[in-house]
Amino acid sequence: MSREAFIVGAGMSRFGKQSHRTIEEIGQEAVRAAMKEAGVERGDIDEVFCGTGYGGVMLGQRILRDLGMTGPPVTNVENACSSGATGVREACAAIATGRAEVVLVVGVDKLTTFGGGTLPLEASDPDVANGMIMPAVYAMRARRYMFETGATPEHLAMVTVKAREAAALNPHAQMRTPTTVAEVLASRPIADPLTLFMCCPSGDGAAAVVITTAARARQLGVQPVKIAASVLQSGYYKTGFRDTAFSELTARTVALAYDAAGLGPEAVDMAEVHDAFAIAELMYYEALGLCERGEGKDFLERGDSKIGGRTPVNPSGGLLCKGHPIGATGIAQMCEAVWQLRGQVGARQVEGAKVALTHCTGGGIAGFDHGACAVHVLTV
């Protein structure tokens, strides 16, 4: 009989440019915070997963050594921007099989210097040499989406304005200064129609969660958050501009997640979605079923996705404003979900949230077009 998995502690490092710190230090900050919140000691951790995109070889072991955790199994996992979420999925399996009682998952990247360990694939890729980097991919998605739905650059700017409003309330966020539609539109062009403020910032950061069984969660005396679904899929990633601005990969993944959790999009009280660029949030409203297809811009305009709206999306500020240190992102989304579901986030609280969805994608790296998507459903 498979055992269910529960998050009992969540922790984040500061997000932002911190080139003066090592990637290990950044990871340790998140690990300590998550363990403290869970009330577990290092001897309680049976197993560790570490998600990173560019952190280099054996990052998990490097982070843990100076915490004195040198015995348990450590598995480093990588799925680009879905690396951290992928680690959570494997942690759920470790709990389900009975292999471990308490699992630590940390996700981290240091994009200011690539951690001294690796370099991105981009440089050697012919597509990339010809300009097919991520802003270009998302810019083409934006053009296609605008063509299909009548959305305007103002709608893209509104996504950023909403994200900044939320981030202003989140001490963990990287971009906390409120902005306006006019300011977003006037910011430096990156890949038309995307301006600088419509693109997530580069930064360094880590996030961690402690996952355990129902029985152990009760012993710890902290409020557990159930991982009701943990789904990973792969699929074509560089889509959304050829035939239609719709993410088949996200739609397929979330359908499996809703099925696993036994609920549908109408039950979702809040979502953290992969808004690496402003257009992404509009597309993912639709692919996740939070609104009808083609109605993403209306969902946004009505305020349905704001804190206080029908289904708040990215109350943390999202990748656009909380920041997006690749390997940390999937877990940072869960940190926000956990704290929201427990009612711990103060001014940015989604009142009465009982069901949270986290969604991240990964791919498009190096011009190759086979990517990943991970969706988790968390409940209290």
Add this chain to the structure above:
Amino acid sequence: MSREAFIVGAGMSRFGKQSHRTIEEIGQEAVRAAMKEAGVERGDIDEVFCGTGYGGVMLGQRILRDLGMTGPPVTNVENACSSGATGVREACAAIATGRAEVVLVVGVDKLTTFGGGTLPLEASDPDVANGMIMPAVYAMRARRYMFETGATPEHLAMVTVKAREAAALNPHAQMRTPTTVAEVLASRPIADPLTLFMCCPSGDGAAAVVITTAARARQLGVQPVKIAASVLQSGYYKTGFRDTAFSELTARTVALAYDAAGLGPEAVDMAEVHDAFAIAELMYYEALGLCERGEGKDFLERGDSKIGGRTPVNPSGGLLCKGHPIGATGIAQMCEAVWQLRGQVGARQVEGAKVALTHCTGGGIAGFDHGACAVHVLTV
């Protein structure tokens, strides 16, 4: 109830320097071979793990795209030289939980060019800048082992001679020309007492296995090999020269594996061990319990570890002669074990083998001293 996992197909690419091929092509060669042996089609694969040390971001997706396998979950795992074995462990969990029926695991690295994707950590590390690279670590282990046991450089050379004898019978091996103790000792010095021939070669390669349930294995009609134990641990890696030439990490890991498999070292019919340098094999005879502590050189001298001896070790030629493309190694060890247990390896057959052990370590990268060890027990 956890389900047991069985290997139903194993495949390897050619091992050796192949800078003209992409890392994806090398991986695909192994994947195709393993799937063919298992008799599975791409639509049968529910989930994929890819182990690599230096293959760069989303290597599994890159390998699978051109095979038309773009739907199932793909998880890239990394634990340096234990990356492939770590993938097998996660595959066993995926089977055990019921999350998947058929899992593909591929391990691959292209050391001739680091796959265009990553660079090793060594360059930026102060220890490494001061000379603490892997041959130096193993050279100090060798000196300590010689001091403790009375072993001589001739014993180290005998390990290589034995490995070459075996590799000469293995078409997958990189170094197949038989050699002599005198020739090994006369080869170029690398880190005293280690000579060139006592160090594993650099090379490119991939290995893959298809893992499934007992029921599905019966349907496929191929001879399954049971994964009776799959254990991963972490621990201090740069040991063996400070206090004692004994690998606590390997001894601790194998003890858990023997316990999980319900057998002891006396039941092991053959072993593939992590002989990245000749001294390692002598140390691991002892840490794995294949002989008494301090008697590794005698075990070797008596021929106990040769094909036809009491417990043949590295009948494939081992890392020293089969080759050691980091991420592929743990799975390549299992390929040899599977083929040996099925009686399919011709002249290098270990007669009547029913229990095989595979052992790999990972770490020492970048001068940091927290590493991994993975042990699997396979049975028929």
